[in-house]
Amino acid sequence: MITDHNKDKNKCNHCIDSANVKNELLIVTKDHLYTTEALDKEEQRLYKKYMKLRKRRALAAGYKVIATIDEDVLRVDMIDNVLKQEIPNSIFSVITDQYYSSCFMIQTGLVQLKKHCSQCAGKVGLYFDSGIGDFNYKCKCGEMWNYLDKTIWKDYNLDSRRILTILIMFLTGCKPIEIKKLLISSSRExxxxxxxxxxxxxxxxxxxxxxxxxxxxxDESAFRSKSKTRAKNKVDKWVFGLYERERKIVYMEIVKNRRESTLIPIIQKICEPGTTIISDQWGSYNKLPDYGFPHYTVDHSRFFVNPHSREIHTQDIEISWGWAKYEIRRQNRIMHNLQEYLHLFCWKRQFKEYQDKVTETTALIKGFCEIFKDYQMREKKIEN
Known part of the structure; x- marks a missing residue:
């Protein structure tokens, strides 16, 4: 038995075993440190190789990495940079550049910026990924996702350039086959x-x-499908239309028939009491004065304009019919979901006052952005 432990420490089996275990642990720890350092170096090497390959792939896919962005900026939160970024006036200049497309979607409200992480509720930053020329959210907890994820656009699996391209082509009346050829994709996308x-x-x-x-x-007009299976001279849809001269706005609605009981309630719904109505001599309009609407007619079997007054005509609504049928049939040959296409046409008519097509298209996109911001706000209220 050891009486003085401090003097006879080397004779204590417990101390000897502890020292041996300690030495073994030190050796194992050093080995682990060397292994960890080697793995870190290998990880850095592979990451650099991965980023080079990713950049090559992005360039091969047509993405463009903005050369004007400082490399140091890529490592910091870019929310302020994106919000202050000057966007080209022409929307066609925007969609040719991935960076400008992303900035445009954020600035116009098509994409609402995230402030907090969904995992830890911490603050997130917006960072530019030079590999693909797009933005990612990053959080201190390690969570990272593309800025289009967790938004209304996530289900479409499209980047910002393709989203804006489809938006422009559809709103400008391009045919589905034209969109398909330009994007080199299937209609499912x-x-x-x-x-x-x-x-x-x-x-x-x-x-x-x-x-x-x-x-x-x-006026009322028949919309006929161009489908080969349609019977000859068969009317697919009757549409009732109204055109206000002062503000040059138009409204069109599908009706089941052209009877007085069908058309008069629509006029009462759309027009203020006392509105002056001009039409052809269709019998369903004869009782309009009884409902408080001054009514003037033109005999289309003889004249396009009333000979007693040049102001009594229906040329504006007739022109609207022509444009509506032309634009809708380009995108919807079988007249499927016709009412939505009619609403789309009526909304687009307000942008026809612009002199050139580029300005008109840019105004169309910006108008849609305002609508979409309102749509997202209403969707949030419904969810809450």
Missing amino acids: YRPLEKLIKKVISEYFVRNLPKFRGVVEI
Whole structure:
């Protein structure tokens, strides 16, 4: 038995075993440190190689990495940079550049910026990924995702350039085959996005349609499908239309028939009391004065304009019919979901005052952005 432990420490089996274990642990720890350092170096080497390959792949896919961005900026939160970024006036200049497309979607509200991480509720930053020329969110907890993820665009699997390209082509009346050829993709990729665009615009147009006033032209027209299976001379849809001269706004609605009981309630719904109505001599309009609407007619079997007054005509609504049928048939030959296309056409007519097509298209996109911001706010309220 050891009486003095401090003097006879070397004779204590417990101390000897502890010292041996300690030495073994030190050796194992050093080995682990060397292994960890080697793995870190290998990880850095592979990461650099991965980024080079990723950049090559991005360039091969047509993405463009903005050379004007400082490399130091790529490592910091770019929310302020994106919000202050000057965007080209022409939308066609925007969609040719991935960086500008992303900035455009953020600035116009098509994409709402995230402030907090969904995992830890911590603050997130927006960082530019030079490998693909796009933005990612990053959080201190390690969570990272593309800025289009966790948004309404996530289900469409499209980047910002393709989203804006589809938006422009659809709103400008391009045929589905033209969109397909330009994007080199199947209809499964862009059709769902087209449905969203139509839905958003249609709901907004109906909800914000002002009451017609002043002088309003009315008429009804038949929309016939170009489908080969359609019977000869068969009317697919009857559409009733109203055109207000003062603000140059138009409204069109599918009707089941052209009877007085069908058309008069629509006029009462759309027009303010006392609005002057101009139409052809269709019998369903004869009782309009009884409902408080001054009514003037033109005999289309003899004249296009009333010979007693040059102001009594329906030329504006007739022209609108021509444009509506032309634009809708380009995108919807079988007249499927015709009412949404009619709302889309009526909404687009307000942008026809611009002199050149580029300015008109840019105004169309910006108008849609305002509508989409309102749509996202309403969707959030519904979720809450």
